[in-house]
Amino acid sequence: MIVYMDGKLHRGIIILLVLCLAPLFTGCGKSKTREHQSLDQYIIMEAEKKYQSPDWKIRLEAIQDIIGISNYGTLSMADKQTESLLLDATRDIHGAVKIEALKGLARYHSDRVLNRLLEMSLDERDGNVRWFTLLTLGQHRSPRAVPAFLQNIKSEDWLIREASIKGILLLRDETLQRDLEPQIIKALNDPSISVKITTLKYLSIKSPGIYEALSSIIKAKTPPPYSLMRSALVAIKGYSLDSATREKIITLLTHSNTTIRILALRVLKEEQNIPVLEEKTDR
Known part of the structure; x- marks a missing residue:
């Protein structure tokens, strides 16, 4: 038996077996990939047919079928085809179909997708579709989207304002955040x-103006909801507290909510000597 053979002969036989069997496994893998790609093409063809239906529900199913395709490589033909179909669907007359297409486009980051999202963020009249457009645009994290976010942050719809400020802050650009500090402070007072x-969740800069907004939330005469108080306490850590804010946080040490008590204690423990009321300087 092989196990009792000389070590060198044993290793030689194993290497020979590997060399002989490798093409079989490789061929099997390639065959499976080809099968999946053929299935993708079939699904795309069927989806294209379904999308021609006058029934919006069937068109919606077609887009869902496309989104469900398993793609192989970002430059595969399937990816290019599905991207094109999803872009076409963003021009559908029914909002639900547009929204489904936007969900699918979240994974595509080509220039033509970005251009279409920018166009929709300014021209789309359906509030829900515009909201999903801004959410998808935020996932692209492109500086080109900032003007669109700034335009939409003025909306009367809070969902659109929320998606807009999130899109700006997701860029994680401290210089940009400082330039847009007035808009950020306005969002903190929304x-x-x-x-x-x-805004508190994605904020990454500190400033006297932002501190004042945080302090106002914490010191509000009408106590804010727990979720907002938690977020404000997390964001105010690292600031040097003024006496009124510190006193308010001290009272939170006996708050009925355990998380609030713990966060208040952490703020007091981690307080640092950072100027709070310094004058803003022109950059």
Whole structure:
């Protein structure tokens, strides 16, 4: 038996077996890949036919079929075809179909996708579709989207304002955030709690103006919801506290919510000597 053979002979036989069997396994892998690609092409062809239907529900199913395709490589023919079909679907007359197409486009980052998203972020009249457009645009994390976000941050729809400030802050560009500090502070004072929380979650800069906004949330006469208070306490860590804010945070040490008590304690422990009321300087 092989196990009792000389070590060199044993290794030689194993190497020979590997060399002989390798093409079989490789061929099997390539065959499977070809099968999947053929299946993708079939699904695309069927989806193209379904998308010609006058029934929006069937067109929606067609887009869902396309999104469900397993693609192989970002430059594969399937990717290019599905991207084109999804882009076409963003011009559908039914909002639900557009939204489904936008969900699918979140994984595509080509220039033509970005250009279409920028166009929709400014021209789309359906509020829900515009909201999904901004969310998808935010995932691209492109500086080119900043003007579109700034335009939409003025919307009366809080969902659109939230998606816009999130898109700006997702860029993680501290210089940009400092340039847009007035818009960020405005978002921290937004009537919508969700807009405030989202801003706090993605904020990455500190400034006297932002500190004042955080302090106002914490010291509000009407206690904010726990979720907003938690976010404000997390964001205010690292600032040098003024006496009124410190006193308010001290009272939170006996708050009924355990998380609030813990966060308040952490803020007090981690307080650093960072100027709070320094004058802004022109850059």
